[in-house]
Amino acid sequence: MSSISKYFSGLFTGIKSLLVGMSVTWKELWTKKVTQQYPENRDTLVISDRFRAELTMPHDENNEHACTACGICEMNCPNGTITVNFKMVETEDGKKKKVLDTYKWDLGMCTFCNLCVLTCPSDAIKFENTFENAVFTRDKLKQQLNHEGSKMREKKKVERPAAPVAKAPVVSEVKVETPAAEVKPAVVDTEVKAVVPEVEVKPTVVDAEVKVELPIEEAVKADKEIEAESKDETTEK
Amino acid sequence: MQEPLEISNLTTWLDTTLRGIMPSMWVILIECVLVGVALLAAYAVIALILIYAERKITAFFQARYGPNRVGKYGILQSVADMIKILLKEIVKINRVDRFLFFAAPFFMIVASMLTFGAIPFGKGLHAVDFNIGVLYVTAVSSLGIIGVLLAGWSSNNKYSMIGAMRSGAQFVSYELSAGFALMTIVVLAGTMQFSTMIEGQRYCWNLFNGHISSMIAFVLYLISGHAETNRGPFDIPEAESELTAGYHTEYSGLQFGFYYLAEYLNMFIIASIATTVFLGGYMPIQVHGWEGFNQVMTFIPTYVWFFGKTAVLIFLSLWVRWSFPRLRIDQLLNLEWKYLLPINLVNIVVMVIIVLSGLTLTDLFPSLF
Structure with a gap:
């Protein structure tokens, strides 16, 4: 060219x-203009469900939450935003148990990293998208998440037909502490028999709810609960 | 003057009343002061309106609403900005050339004010009607570049310096094209006086009268005029991503306000000169033989026609500004020296041929135009 x-x-x-x-x-x-006219459009405003604005502890209609006061969220919080205050109570059968007293969260310190929600073993807390959090004094940012007079939701008993044999050694490996005196091998069925006597006995911890005179299903269930709770404790350590 | 809405009715009445009560020397003195005050006020008000309009239109081009909180639809936004800029501190910069630094904004604002004074805003709303109006406007509007160069030089700052040098290169180049485009129309109109030029466009705007050549001159004038205002794709002198704010980096408060005002007013001045020269200025749209239509059109005051036409051109300038990316300095000078200037030179010759051989629309169809 x-x-x-x-x-x-x-x-x-x-x-x-x-x-x-x-x-x-x-x-x-x-x-069409894309500008969101914020205070005017509050009725039609759409905020993503995943937007993390405020930590909440969902309570059901019986004013019950799922928090076991294990304190994992408190430990995982990078800013020290969460304080879990618990008290030890004694149950009817004479066992001591952690019960949530107050669950404190400081919005002003929070970076909304979501680590507390991710690590919570009982899914007791979650972030809501209610973003209008501005207040006039800093004290108002410090919130108590558990409602007044609320208590922990009791775990539903999981139905399981029979204890599988393969499961048995695992129980012993975890070294579940059950009071030795209460375990009577004679009562327990043969399948579990191999397991229970091997259990290492540590008399200090008495959290287990094993009732000895139980039919086989009940006993296995009890084992499972022990397993779950001891897992919590090991993580805590 | 039958039109009841014209401001010239008011000025004529004022003139006769004053002449009735005092000697004519005093009348002239008072009228000069009044005209000066009116022009200054118009200068400030037009700048405020332009800033608001620019921000709104810019926002609409970007699918936003723009200012909409201060007053209804944000109309008081630029008033608030003005108050803010008046109250701001003028920061003293160390190691600047103090005299030139303070003088530079005045060059800028005086140049644009001088041009502003020569614009015919309406019938009888024309402060000075020179017989060399076009030449005068071209001459004084190019004084503004001294303000820019001085600002860049005296700021003692590399960004200001680079911005000013770029602005100088750009302004000198494009002033040439703008001048040639206006000269093309001077050839067509046969006069440099704005009032005669407007009167000659009563039935046919210069834009249509010289058809091909006029159209080209119009586009060339808009491009080079736009480049002279340092805006839009030609904003390399104040390219904020490379030069912070270019030549006015070191200015603050009212001094910055002067540059800001002058920038907006230059946009208005370019548009209003284009209106006057190409689009019939304040003249209403008139058609030969349509007496009723002409009557209705004349009823609309001339200043409304002037500002309406100017507003269309300003909108065009904003449209261009928000459509195109910034040019590099070599591209900018390429556009001027390799494209606009040769086309302009050829165009002016074509226009001379059109006029001499009687090919303008008024010559070809004397009954229509």
Whole structure:
């Protein structure tokens, strides 16, 4: 292509592309405005469900929450935003148990990293998308998440037909502490028999709820609960 | 003057009353002061309106609402901004050339004010009607570049310096094209006086009268005028991503306000000169033989026509500004020296041929135009 024709073709393609560009912006001029007029649009405002604005502890209709006061959230919080205050209570059968007293969360310190929610073993807390958190004094940012007079939801008993044999050694490995005196091998059925006597006895911990005079299903259930709770404790350590 | 809405009715009445009660020397003195005050007030008010309009239109081009909190639809936003800028501190910069640093904004604002004074806003709303109006406007509007260069030089700051140098290169280049485009129309109109030029466009705007050549001159004038205002794709002198704010980096408070005002007013001045020269200025749309239509059109005051036409051109300038990306300095100078200037030179010759051989629309169809 000669330089002269190049010059003129360049000129005209240039003009054409400028006109195309202007037609694009002309169309853009009449598009719907994307600005969200915030205080006015509160009724129709859509905030993503995953938006993390406020930590909450869901309570059901019986004013019960799922928090076991294990304190994992408190330990995982990078800013020390969470304080779990618990008290030890004694159950009817004479066992000591951690019960949540107050669950404190300081919004002003929180970075909304979600680590507390991710690590909670009982799914007791979650982040809500209620974002209008501005207050006039810093004290109002410190919140108590558990409601007044609430208590922990009792775990539903999991139904399981029979204890599998393979499961048995695992129980012993975890070194479940059950009071040795209460375990009577004679009562327990043969399948569990191999297991229970091997259990290492540590009299210090008495959390287990094993009732010795039980039919086989009950006993296995009890084992499972022991397993679950001891897992909590090991993580704590 | 039959039109009841014209401001010239008011000015004529004022003039006759004053002449009735005092000697004519005093009348002229008082009228000069009044005209000066009116022009200054118009200058400030137009700048405020332009800033608001620019922000709104910019927002619409970007699918936003723009200012909408201060007053209804945000109309008081630029008033609030003005108050803020008036109250701001003028920061003293160490190691600047103090005299030039303080003088530079005045060059800028005086140049744009001088041009502003020569614009015909309406019938009888024309402060000075020079017989060399076009030449005068071209001459004084190019004084503004001294303010820019001085600001960049005296700021003792590399960004200001680079910005000013770029601005100088750009302004000198594009002033040439703008001047040639205006000269093309001077050839067509046969006069440099704005009032005669407008009167000559009563039935046919210069834009249509010289058809091909006028259209090209119009586009060339808009492009080079736009480049002179340092806006839009030609904003390399104040390209904020490379030069912070270019030549006015070191300015603050009212001094910055001067540059800001002058920038907006230059946009208005370019648009209003284009209106006057190409689009018939304040002249209403008139058609030969349609007496009723002409009557209705004349009823709309001339200043409304002027500001309406100017507003369309300002919108065009904003449209261009938000459509195209910034040019590099070599591209910018390429556009001027390799494209606009040769086209302009050829165009002016074409226009001379059109006029001499009687090919303008008024010559071809004397009954229509």
